[in-house]
Amino acid sequence: MFLQDSWVIKSEGFWDLLGQFEGSVALTCDPYFFGCYAGVYERSVVDRIGTPVVKDKQDSILLEIDWHRRYVEASVEPTVLFPELTDKNAAGIVVKHGRENLVLENEFVRKFKGTWR
Numbered sequence: 001m002f003l004q005d006s007w008v009i010k011s012e013g014f015w016d017l018l019g020q021f022e023g024s025v026a027l028t029c030d031p032y033f034f035g036c037y038a039g040v041y042e043r044s045v046v047d048r049i050g051t052p053v054v055k056d057k058q059d060s061i062l063l064e065i066d067w068h069r070r071y072v073e074a075s076v077e078p079t080v081l082f083p084e085l086t087d088k089n090a091a092g093i094v095v096k097h098g099r100e101n102l103v104l105e106n107e108f109v110r111k112f113k114g115t116w117r
Helices: 013-018 043-049 055-073
Strands: 006-011 092-094 099-105 109-113
Touching: 043 055
Parallel strands: none
Antiparallel strands: 006 109, 092 099, 099 109
16 A cells, blocks of 8 residues: 555555455556555555656656556456545645645545645
8 A cells, every 4th residue: 555645544444445455556547546655555466567766747647647557457457535626626735845745535545645746
Protein backbone atom coordinates (compact mmCIF):
# COMPACT_ATOMS: atom_id res chain seq x y z
CA MET A 1 0.00 0.00 0.00
CA PHE A 2 1.33 3.41 -0.93
CA LEU A 3 -0.23 6.63 0.36
CA GLN A 4 1.50 9.98 0.39
CA ASP A 5 1.35 12.15 3.49
CA SER A 6 -1.28 14.31 1.77
CA TRP A 7 -3.87 11.55 2.32
CA VAL A 8 -5.94 11.28 5.51
CA ILE A 9 -7.76 8.09 6.41
CA LYS A 10 -11.00 9.29 7.99
CA SER A 11 -12.59 5.96 8.89
CA GLU A 12 -11.41 2.58 10.15
CA GLY A 13 -13.91 1.21 7.62
CA PHE A 14 -11.35 2.06 4.94
CA TRP A 15 -9.28 -0.97 5.94
CA ASP A 16 -12.34 -3.27 5.92
CA LEU A 17 -13.29 -2.02 2.46
CA LEU A 18 -9.76 -2.42 1.14
CA GLY A 19 -9.53 -5.93 2.60
CA GLN A 20 -12.38 -7.11 0.37
CA PHE A 21 -10.13 -7.04 -2.71
CA GLU A 22 -7.13 -9.03 -3.88
CA GLY A 23 -4.37 -7.94 -6.21
CA SER A 24 -3.85 -4.38 -7.38
CA VAL A 25 -6.21 -1.77 -5.96
CA ALA A 26 -6.07 1.83 -7.17
CA LEU A 27 -7.68 4.36 -4.86
CA THR A 28 -8.49 6.64 -7.81
CA CYS A 29 -8.42 6.58 -11.60
CA ASP A 30 -7.88 10.30 -12.25
CA PRO A 31 -5.94 11.08 -14.41
CA TYR A 32 -5.30 7.33 -14.79
CA PHE A 33 -5.29 4.26 -12.56
CA PHE A 34 -3.43 4.97 -9.30
CA GLY A 35 -3.88 8.75 -9.61
CA CYS A 36 -1.69 10.46 -7.00
CA TYR A 37 0.21 7.11 -6.89
CA ALA A 38 -2.28 5.88 -4.27
CA GLY A 39 -3.12 2.23 -3.93
CA VAL A 40 -2.04 -1.34 -3.34
CA TYR A 41 0.66 -2.52 -5.71
CA GLU A 42 1.65 -6.13 -6.36
CA ARG A 43 5.31 -6.74 -5.57
CA SER A 44 5.69 -9.19 -8.45
CA VAL A 45 4.57 -6.56 -10.98
CA VAL A 46 6.78 -3.83 -9.51
CA ASP A 47 9.74 -6.23 -9.57
CA ARG A 48 9.13 -6.89 -13.30
CA ILE A 49 8.80 -3.26 -14.43
CA GLY A 50 10.96 -1.51 -11.83
CA THR A 51 10.23 1.26 -9.37
CA PRO A 52 9.81 4.72 -10.86
CA VAL A 53 12.64 7.13 -10.09
CA VAL A 54 11.26 10.64 -9.78
CA LYS A 55 13.72 13.50 -10.25
CA ASP A 56 11.37 16.49 -9.88
CA LYS A 57 7.69 17.50 -9.84
CA GLN A 58 7.39 17.50 -13.64
CA ASP A 59 8.84 13.98 -13.74
CA SER A 60 6.38 12.90 -11.05
CA ILE A 61 3.44 14.18 -13.09
CA LEU A 62 4.67 12.44 -16.25
CA LEU A 63 5.35 9.14 -14.49
CA GLU A 64 1.96 9.23 -12.77
CA ILE A 65 0.48 8.25 -16.13
CA ASP A 66 3.39 6.62 -18.02
CA TRP A 67 4.64 4.32 -15.26
CA HIS A 68 1.12 3.30 -14.30
CA ARG A 69 0.31 2.43 -17.91
CA ARG A 70 3.30 0.08 -17.86
CA TYR A 71 2.14 -1.29 -14.51
CA VAL A 72 -1.38 -2.05 -15.82
CA GLU A 73 0.02 -3.59 -19.03
CA ALA A 74 2.22 -5.89 -16.91
CA SER A 75 -0.65 -7.02 -14.70
CA VAL A 76 -4.41 -6.71 -15.02
CA GLU A 77 -6.70 -3.72 -14.80
CA PRO A 78 -6.85 -2.88 -11.09
CA THR A 79 -9.91 -2.52 -8.93
CA VAL A 80 -10.64 1.19 -8.44
CA LEU A 81 -11.77 1.73 -4.87
CA PHE A 82 -13.03 5.32 -5.22
CA PRO A 83 -13.76 6.19 -8.88
CA GLU A 84 -15.68 9.27 -7.72
CA LEU A 85 -12.50 10.90 -6.35
CA THR A 86 -11.74 13.06 -9.36
CA ASP A 87 -10.69 16.67 -9.78
CA LYS A 88 -14.08 17.54 -11.25
CA ASN A 89 -15.80 16.18 -8.10
CA ALA A 90 -13.53 18.04 -5.68
CA ALA A 91 -15.00 19.05 -2.34
CA GLY A 92 -13.31 22.44 -2.56
CA ILE A 93 -10.00 24.25 -2.24
CA VAL A 94 -8.19 24.97 1.02
CA VAL A 95 -4.93 26.70 1.86
CA LYS A 96 -2.59 24.25 3.56
CA HIS A 97 1.18 24.57 4.00
CA GLY A 98 1.14 27.95 2.27
CA ARG A 99 -0.48 26.83 -0.99
CA GLU A 100 -3.89 26.09 -2.41
CA ASN A 101 -4.88 22.42 -2.33
CA LEU A 102 -7.75 20.78 -4.11
CA VAL A 103 -9.65 18.57 -1.67
CA LEU A 104 -10.80 15.15 -2.83
CA GLU A 105 -12.93 13.53 -0.17
CA ASN A 106 -15.46 10.85 0.67
CA GLU A 107 -16.55 9.12 3.88
CA PHE A 108 -13.31 7.09 4.04
CA VAL A 109 -10.48 9.37 2.90
CA ARG A 110 -9.42 12.95 2.26
CA LYS A 111 -6.69 13.92 -0.21
CA PHE A 112 -5.06 17.37 -0.30
CA LYS A 113 -3.88 17.73 -3.90
CA GLY A 114 -1.33 20.50 -4.48
CA THR A 115 -0.97 20.15 -8.26
CA TRP A 116 -4.07 19.82 -10.38
CA ARG A 117 -4.19 22.58 -12.97
